[in-house]
């Protein structure tokens with residue numbers, strides 16, 4: 001039977017708690033299936049940094065890259081921890097993985113599940129997916145400063161965008177749209193970022209010409225945030241750059257019931273590198289170890305992972321079980337493990 | 350009596366309609382006051398560009414700069430108009446004015462007025478102000494591309510940030526906080542944009558040390574969008590960069606009842622150049638000429654203009670009249686002029 005080598009990075013804060021439940025669900029859904037998961041655990045994150053001074057060594061990276069897929073909880077220490085002042089766990093670990101493993105698609109579905117309640121008075125039906133570029137834009141780390149720390153400091157950040165990088169993610173987004181409601185919205189800020197925005201627009205127009213079955217529109221990022229709260233039902237597939245995607249998906253998560261439910265996949269569609277699945281939420285160190293974090297986002301990330309591995313049946317079972325669990329919620333407090341157990345029980349039922 | 354030289358730029362689309370009402374209100378509120386407004390109208394925007402090919406000439410700019418203040422409606426033609434393909438009215442006119450007139454504070458109050466209804470189920474009390482930097486960041490126009498239009502295109506955009514530019518807007522924000530509820534939130538993305546974000550953070554920390562009476566916190570821009578829909582009442586003063594401010598204020602406008610109500614001031618606090626007041630909304634060419642645009646944002650921008658000119662009593666009267674009008678709305682459709690007339694009548698009452 002097929003063996004999937006899975007790298008597991010529980011990380012910091014609530015990461016280990018939610019990953020434990022995600023693994024529980026994963027183990028349950030593949031019981032009796034023609035696939036087994038061989039897991040390797042990687043101790044990475046703020047805790048590891050504080051112990052050893054390492055964020056992500058070349059050896060770590062090579063070892064992770066030798067897997068078929070990665071499941072990540074969340075990384076990052078307590079904000080303001082003076083011992084982490086010189087560490088940048090986000091850049092040195094999370095973004096380093098996304099860039100080194102060429103995760104050029106950051107796939108973030110936003111669904112308002114029946115029973116989930118968000119902040120909107122009349123949310124309507126919400127079911128869209130954000131295809132966020134993952135390896136370019138303002139995230140490339142192409143910044144610097146001079147006269148640093150003085151009143152004459154100049155700090156620059158350069159957003160780097162390539163036709164190569166934009167075209168591949170745009171093509172992925174069109175393919176998603178064809179599997180969905182055939183509507184694609186480009187979000188950028190073409191009126192201000194005329195060079196990067198102009199190139200995104202040109203490439204979307206070019207690829208659109210090859211996909212006459214997909215309806216395409218464009219929104220400036222500021223206008224897109226308005227529609228996310230006034231008419232989220234208008235969206236099917238959003239394709240956008242790394243930074244705008246970061247912002248829109250947190251907002252989308254809030255609108256669809258909170259980032260406790262928002263799953264994501266950092267995907268290398270070419271298969272040259274393992275893809276990495278993680279909840280959109282962070283490590284939330286303030287509530288860590290209390291068994292109060294919602295593991296649903298991590299569990300739905302397992303569904304994305306299964307889908308990516310071609311295990312569509314298993315992916316759908318996980319999504320359905322999580323969906324039923326959300327629908328059954330009545331406000332009674334449950335521990336992280338109780339939510340994981342409940343979803344696992346539904347899977348087995 | 351005092352004479353204020355006011356440049357009026359009605360602009361495109363609904364701009365002229367809402368500016369007409371804003372002027373009506375301005376004329377009414379200064380009746381009998383020790384001040385007169387000497388107005389010069391500037392025909393600028395997409396319409397002017399289509400007629401003459403000019404966006405903003407040096408003569409226009411010099412003439413506008415010789416005024417005490419500017420009232421602007423909205424500029425920008427019909428999206429996708431092929432005749433505007435090579436024009437960038439936003440960059441060439443609106444942003445050029447903001448940069449040339451050194452509008453380093455873009456002040457955008459967000460208030461949920463009684464009677465106004467936004468998309469949130471439980472909005473709570475919302476009353477904050479965004480102090481958006483107006484002359485730096487990703488808006489500087491420091492971008493370019495090579496191999497443009499080919500599959501090998503590289504398009505870069507550089508965000509330029511200076512300690513000088515950040516410190517002056519941060520000081521303005523702290524002064525605002527001291528006049529309000531003494532709480533200031535810096536919004537940036539320090540974990541990714543480490544150089545620009547690091548400088549913003551350092552300067553806010555330094556200025557905070559001089560203002561022990563102001564409580565300061567920090568949010569990443571993605572998290573800030575979540576709080577804007579789940580707990581907008583937590584905000585008093587937000588200080589942020591040009592692009593993040595653009596995004597947050599559209600979202601904030603939506604949350605407080607729509608950008609039909611959102612006013613803004615592009616302010617040069619030093620008084621070296623005239624400040625410019627404009628609704629946050631755009632020219633909305635699709636609904637132009639139909640007398641269905643809400644002029645309230647333009648009218649509230651007049652209140653900001655009066656306040657900036659030191660006419661606090663008049664500013665408060667305009668705000669109160671607009672506020673009462675909003676509170677009295679019962680869903681009956683009114684024309685743009687009817688809303689302006691109603692607010693004018695309240696002023697006179």
Ligand SMILES: CC(C)[C@H](C(=O)O)[C@@H](O)C(=O)O
Nearest residue numbers: 090091094246280540541571
């Ligand atoms: C932690 C941070 C670097 C990251 C990002 O900005 O991409 C996070 O916000 C996310 O959305 O996954």
Ligand SMILES: CC(C)[C@H](C(=O)O)[C@@H](O)C(=O)O
Nearest residue numbers: 191192222439440443595629
């Ligand atoms: C029209 C555009 C250039 C402008 C901006 O991005 O600043 C607008 O969105 C605004 O917020 O005033």
